[in-house]
Amino acid sequence: MSEPLFERLTLIGIGLIGSSIARAAKVRGVVRHITICDESAVHLARAEELELGDRYCGDAGEAAEGADLVLLCTPVGVSGALTKRMGAFLKPGAILSDVGSTKATVVGEVRPHVPEGVHFIAGHPLAGTEQSGPDAGFSSLFESRWCILTPDQPDADAAAIAALSRFWEGLGSTVDIMDPDHHDRVLAIVSHLPHLIAYNIVGTADDLETVTKSEVIKYSASGFRDFTRLAASDPTMWRDVCLHNKDAILEMLGRFSEDLAALQRAVRWGDGDQLFDLFTRTRGIRRSIIEAGQETDEPDFGRHHPKD
Amino acid sequence: MSEPLFERLTLIGIGLIGSSIARAAKVRGVVRHITICDESAVHLARAEELELGDRYCGDAGEAAEGADLVLLCTPVGVSGALTKRMGAFLKPGAILSDVGSTKATVVGEVRPHVPEGVHFIAGHPLAGTEQSGPDAGFSSLFESRWCILTPDQPDADAAAIAALSRFWEGLGSTVDIMDPDHHDRVLAIVSHLPHLIAYNIVGTADDLETVTKSEVIKYSASGFRDFTRLAASDPTMWRDVCLHNKDAILEMLGRFSEDLAALQRAVRWGDGDQLFDLFTRTRGIRRSIIEAGQETDEPDFGRHHPKD
Numbered sequence: 001m002s003e004p005l006f007e008r009l010t011l012i013g014i015g016l017i018g019s020s021i022a023r024a025a026k027v028r029g030v031v032r033h034i035t036i037c038d039e040s041a042v043h044l045a046r047a048e049e050l051e052l053g054d055r056y057c058g059d060a061g062e063a064a065e066g067a068d069l070v071l072l073c074t075p076v077g078v079s080g081a082l083t084k085r086m087g088a089f090l091k092p093g094a095i096l097s098d099v100g101s102t103k104a105t106v107v108g109e110v111r112p113h114v115p116e117g118v119h120f121i122a123g124h125p126l127a128g129t130e131q132s133g134p135d136a137g138f139s140s141l142f143e144s145r146w147c148i149l150t151p152d153q154p155d156a157d158a159a160a161i162a163a164l165s166r167f168w169e170g171l172g173s174t175v176d177i178m179d180p181d182h183h184d185r186v187l188a189i190v191s192h193l194p195h196l197i198a199y200n201i202v203g204t205a206d207d208l209e210t211v212t213k214s215e216v217i218k219y220s221a222s223g224f225r226d227f228t229r230l231a232a233s234d235p236t237m238w239r240d241v242c243l244h245n246k247d248a249i250l251e252m253l254g255r256f257s258e259d260l261a262a263l264q265r266a267v268r269w270g271d272g273d274q275l276f277d278l279f280t281r282t283r284g285i286r287r288s289i290i291e292a293g294q295e296t297d298e299p300d301f302g303r304h305h306p307k308d
Numbered sequence: 309m310s311e312p313l314f315e316r317l318t319l320i321g322i323g324l325i326g327s328s329i330a331r332a333a334k335v336r337g338v339v340r341h342i343t344i345c346d347e348s349a350v351h352l353a354r355a356e357e358l359e360l361g362d363r364y365c366g367d368a369g370e371a372a373e374g375a376d377l378v379l380l381c382t383p384v385g386v387s388g389a390l391t392k393r394m395g396a397f398l399k400p401g402a403i404l405s406d407v408g409s410t411k412a413t414v415v416g417e418v419r420p421h422v423p424e425g426v427h428f429i430a431g432h433p434l435a436g437t438e439q440s441g442p443d444a445g446f447s448s449l450f451e452s453r454w455c456i457l458t459p460d461q462p463d464a465d466a467a468a469i470a471a472l473s474r475f476w477e478g479l480g481s482t483v484d485i486m487d488p489d490h491h492d493r494v495l496a497i498v499s500h501l502p503h504l505i506a507y508n509i510v511g512t513a514d515d516l517e518t519v520t521k522s523e524v525i526k527y528s529a530s531g532f533r534d535f536t537r538l539a540a541s542d543p544t545m546w547r548d549v550c551l552h553n554k555d556a557i558l559e560m561l562g563r564f565s566e567d568l569a570a571l572q573r574a575v576r577w578g579d580g581d582q583l584f585d586l587f588t589r590t591r592g593i594r595r596s597i598i599e600a601g602q603e604t605d606e607p608d609f610g611r612h613h614p615k616d
Contacts (some may be wrong), residue, residue: 037402130594184521186527189512194531197505200571202590204497204564211494217596219454219494220432223502225597226534234592235587242575242583253572257565258511263508264561267431267550275550279543282510286438286540288525289533 005167010035010067012060012082014047015101015129016234018073020135021171022052027139031171037063041300043166046134069167072098077240080109087116092117101124101187101237102245103150103180113154113241122180123149124187125173130232143172150180192241193256196249198230199238235295313475318343318375319366321388323354324436324542325407326381327445329479330360335447338478345371354442373397377475380406380418385548386419400425403468407433409495409545410553411488412459421458427468430488431457431483433494438540451480456487496556500549501564504557506538509544 009031011018018036036043036053037060046055057063064086077097082145090096092226096118100106103122114120127145129136134236147168151161165175178186205216205224216224242249266274317339319326325378344361345368346352356364365371372378372394380387386601387406398404404426408414415430422428437444455613456475459469486494513524513532516572524532550557574582 001422036371116324121342126527140561145529152335170552184441186523187530189516189519190524190527190532191530193438193509193512195533196530196571196575197568199587199590200568201501201505201564202593203586204501204560204567206589207563210490211497213593215494217593219434219498219601220597221453222495222499223506223538224498226538227502228590228594228597229589230531230534231590233587235591238587239580239583243578244578246575248576249575250572252512253568253575255515256509257568257572259512259515260505260508260561260565260568263504264558264565267504267554267557267561268442270551272552275547276543278511279539279541279546281514282507282536282539283543284602285510285514285525286536287523288521289536292525296478 004030004032005170006031006037006068008033008067008069010037010063010070011053012063012070012086013073013075014038014052014134015044015073016136017125017141018071019047019050019134020127020139020141021071021073021099021137022047023134023137023139024142024171026052028170028172031069035063035067043134050134052134052137057101058084061089063271064094066091068094068238070094070096070098072100073116075103075236075240076106076244078099079106080113083110083113087115090118094118096120097123097149097162097164099123100244101191102242103183104193105181105244107150109150117155121149121151121156121161121164123147123164123168123170124183124193127173128233130234132234132237140167140172145173146176148176148178150178150183152180156229159291184245184248185251188245188252192245192249195233195238195244196229196253197256198227201227201252202231227306235243244266312338313471314339314341314376314476316341316343316375316377318345318346318371319361320371320378320394321349321381322346322360322442323381324440324444324502325354325433325449326379327360327380327437327442328447328449329357329379329407329445330355331445331447331566332450332479334360336478336480337476339377343371352610358442360442362443363597369397369585370461371415374399374401376402377400377472378404380408381595382416383544383548384408384410387414388421393420395421395423398426400422402426403472404428405431405457405472407431408552409499409549411491413552415458415460417486419483429457429459429469429472431455431472431476433476434499435481437540438542440542440545443471448480450476453481454484455481456484456486456491458486458491460488466534492553492556493559496543496553496560500553500557501560503538503546504550504561506535509535510539549554 011022014036022034034053035055036047037057044056060082107122125142125147127141168175322344342361343363344355345365368390388395388584407611411430433455450493476483
């Protein structure tokens with residue numbers, strides 16, 4: 001890239017996502033200068049050792065001063081308080097955004113603290129691993145991923161939306177735009193419910209008396225293992241997701257539980273036809289995902305590696 | 309392998325598992341002659357086209373005649389009837405086994421039809437993909453996998469168990485032995501419950517009015533996609549698993565549902581501590597799986613592939 005899209009980028013929070021943005025922005029030359037802020041002195045010192053930025057500071061207000069783009073890369077629970085702290089330091093014309101997994105409550109908490117003249121456009125890059133911390137990031141994390149922007153005002157500045165879109169495209173992502181409430185319902189079904197169910201089944205397995213934990217681990221390739229990856233995700237982030245996307249999550253959990261009760265009843269009464277119908281219907285979505293080129297068709301059932 | 313372990317192998321059913329056994333047994337030279345039987349004339353003709361065996365016939369009795377090892381590779385629902393049909397044709401000293409995902413009811417249905425002098429030892433190779441049919445098999449399917457044998461009689465012939473173990477080891481698997489009831493409880497948690505939950509969530513997503521199916525597909529990499537692979541497994545096989553492992557599945561489903569109700573309550577009441585505790589506890593199992601060398605630690609969060 002010949003000319004950077006932004007002069008000065010400030011990252012508030014230098015965990016998996018923040019440190020991946022720092023690395024990608026540097027590698028791809030989309031910004032000229034990066035200021036890094038984290039409330040953890042340990043993370044901040046590590047970011048400096050890894051040379052992820054050009055300037056490091058523990059105070060969000062100071063870090064935001066003079067920035068053209070400020071990205072909140074913290075758990076969603078603290079976005080409101082951080083914006084309040086930064087308010088007076090944000091320069092007119094600056095763009096403020098975030099990377100949180102839920103949008104409606106974050107917008108509600110951040111919006112009141114956004115000063116006149118600053119463009120706040122919430123965002124959510126659909127990228128991550130189950131790792132966390134500044135060492136976990138990598139520069140290709142956002143390549144071929146979606147980033148959803150959720151402007152919440154009808155008169156949102158089109159130029160600011162376009163600039164923020166180009167930033168994420170500069171990191172390799174494809175940008176989609178939707179309203180915050182719809183984002184939260186979509187993510188509740190494609191991401192939040194799958195994670196909660198994964199956490200739940202791993203918890204259930206952990207509590208069994210008749211099957212040992214070592215047996216669960218030994219034979220985990222038979223289906224269980226896929227869930228353990230999701231259930232190893234960052235606990236703080238997921239607690240905040242549950243607290244901030246409560247309504248959409250409860251709706252999806254309610255529907256899931258009703259359907260599961262019907263399935264359980266079919267198993268109890270030996271209703272083979274009902275089971276067969278469900279098990280047939282669900283194949284369609286898999287085919288559509290493969291046809292959309294979002295997954296390969298090759299067998300990827302995990303293997304174990306016996307030690308002998 | 310210099311000398312085949314068995315002279316004559318008969319495979320009843322030539323789907324994913326049966327055709328993989330045929331291919332592996334041929335490639336690895338563990339048997340000298342393979343007879344293939346399938347009630348579907350289409351599958352049988354296809355098996356012959358693919359040259360998976362040495363002899364093809366539609367009748368199980370005829371196919372079993374003279375075999376040293378007979379493997380039932382059919383959905384578990386028909387194992388009893390097939391054994392009844394084969395009974396008079398099985399030669400003294402022959403070993404009869406199966407590959408079904410549930411064991412206690414299969415043993416109960418097969419055992420009464422096993423003639424004196426024939427060694428019946430049920431088995432379950434923990435291997436598969438979501439594909440089915442004779443074209444779906446491949447010779448490396450059983451490499452580095454577990455195969456669980458579940459002898460149901462205290463005086464089971466040790467020599468026959470050893471011979472059947474060597475057969476599976478010859479296909480690349482590691483053999484474990486446990487009793488049929490325990491097998492069913494272990495598999496209920498590591499395989500059956502994960503599959504039922506996956507079928508259920510894909511069904512729930514399919515029914516939503518507020519989020520379109522195309523949105524679910526588009527953003528499926530955020531967690532949902534892992535479930536679609538499990539939910540694309542063979543409907544007939546999974547219907548039979550539910551009908552044949554009812555008690556263990558209902559126990560696990562009951563525990564899962566109770567735990568999910570508690571989780572739902574914590575979300576509704578905003579109990580962040582309870583959520584955080586669960587989300588922390590579940591990381592341990594993932595670590596154990598990685599330490600056991602059964603999974604890598606690398607980020608494998610799926611990517612989408614935008615078409616532009």
